[in-house]
Amino acid sequence: RAWSRGRRGRRVLAEYFRRELPAKRAGDGADLFSVLCHAETDEGHAFSDDEVIEHMIFVMMAAHDTSTIAASMLAYELARQPRWQERLRAESRALGKATLDYGDLDRLPGLDLAFKEVLRLHSPVAQQVRETTRDTDILGYYVPKGTLIMIGAYPMMRTEDYWRDPDVFDPERFAADRREDKSHRLAWAPFGGGAHKCIGLYFGGMTVKAVLHQMLLRYSWSVRPGYEVPLVAGTGPMPVDGLPIQLERLPS
Template structure:
């Protein structure tokens, strides 16, 4: 996916998010593959429903290479050919792709109980976590885990997290090109082990996050067999170690009466006075570490990229960060950074950290007059909705003001911009993740100016490790008053 076509200094320049790259050998090969359009499944006779149309693509591989190479750009083209509800074939499976605010809202709110979690498709990595639970079980677990996300608890996390982030950011090298993606990833991992586990990164924290990274690598591999030496095999071993390590740590976490996430959840009980089992707590922690890391990293990196691309916005955001004083960023100070808030939201719209939500149908159903069979894997394209012209003016333009009053284009429809999902599976950690992104960018704004090499043309990868090409090369220049 190509990144930019802009006029120098123009805040209204267009960001080429919707066009896939064409110059590489793999792009030329993919451009020659057949689409082979056809129906998903025949609608029942007499139902009055239509069959969903889509593309089969190459034998067995289908359109999966297109999806992995181009992400949202692929979804956009599928939507252009077939509309809000379409399907594509990949690696032996048919994927239903749902876009458009009405269709996305219908699936995620799930009023007729036709949809359940589809995350099991990617493997056992989220097993036991909230995204894999439905119904009463989901409600019970969510209420208990919510105790670690209340505002007073978030405030208690923020102090040590902000101090650690500011120290790390201040130590980055300056006046030469560095890759910011690995630096932000390491920073996020270190902050995560402190906040979630009260475990310094320099001790077992690094081992824990290395295991999480092995699971992430396995999620995106195409060889899904436990063959020694493969990412899938390494991921399975890493998850087993995490389950055993975290379950064994539960008694100590309960006893230490700490303010870290793990201790709080370990102590929480339901209305009957019953807590979660060590195995359940381990599964929830694995999902929390998997989900929080990448979403935070990708959102921070997208924001840093656009602030580097548009220095006038970088300076506007910096002025507010410098004006707030020298205290560590807290929730009150964060509310005063309205320019940064607009930039983060626009960055999430153009480069969403989680562009899809996975569901599966548990019974035959219909969606906008089209027949969806039971057992169908559904890719809910929440990220694509942020790029459709029926909801956004000039959707390929970087324009943070679209989120400001009185425009508020994000209110065009309840599901036109849902970066954290909606319905009962809405991201439970969105406030914590947002605060972490604000803290990282605020620390950078108060310490550096940054710019990318003039020759850099970013493309965004949608397979792990995802994010910008070449690790987002950037030159940091320390502000004079921070020497």
């Protein structure tokens, strides 16, 4: 059912971008849609209409959907962990700014710890695809060059081989005196690793932290006692019930 809704949503996006594409080709805008419509190589090759549409849909999924999942699941964990919520709220208040600039991120170390931990627990991209560059073996199984490999980020970041109490929300595991993420170079890999690590690493982090900074300054929030969000696999973990959270506006 979720896959069917996703397919319908994709068709809506494709129809929208195809409808708007002629105006973008004719205009001189500086937005990404316009830039893709006018981009050319030195040899004069340009994107076809279908390629522009595919790029725009990919951007919507990669830049929006994953950040939405990360922000939602971080809000959920902080709703269940009021001590951490108050700690991060104190950080945001001490910053003395209503909105974040990129240079402010180093002044919110607790938020960074919590962000990394929620990506470990609730990886917004549940699986990653790679291709073997040479013949190899995995756990004794022969894998020839050119084989597509599906890597499960979700189970990988919850294995007891690399993480203590892996199913527990514990942002301090990323603190300088613990650094459980250094137990293996790919132990923490929500953005992949190596040469193909996602270029959205810093943009995604800034997006989620900017949203949470606003929430922390304006609201406190909670979930009912004992509540555990039911999840279904989509792009990443998707709340089946809409993730009900009780928001209370803080005194201004």
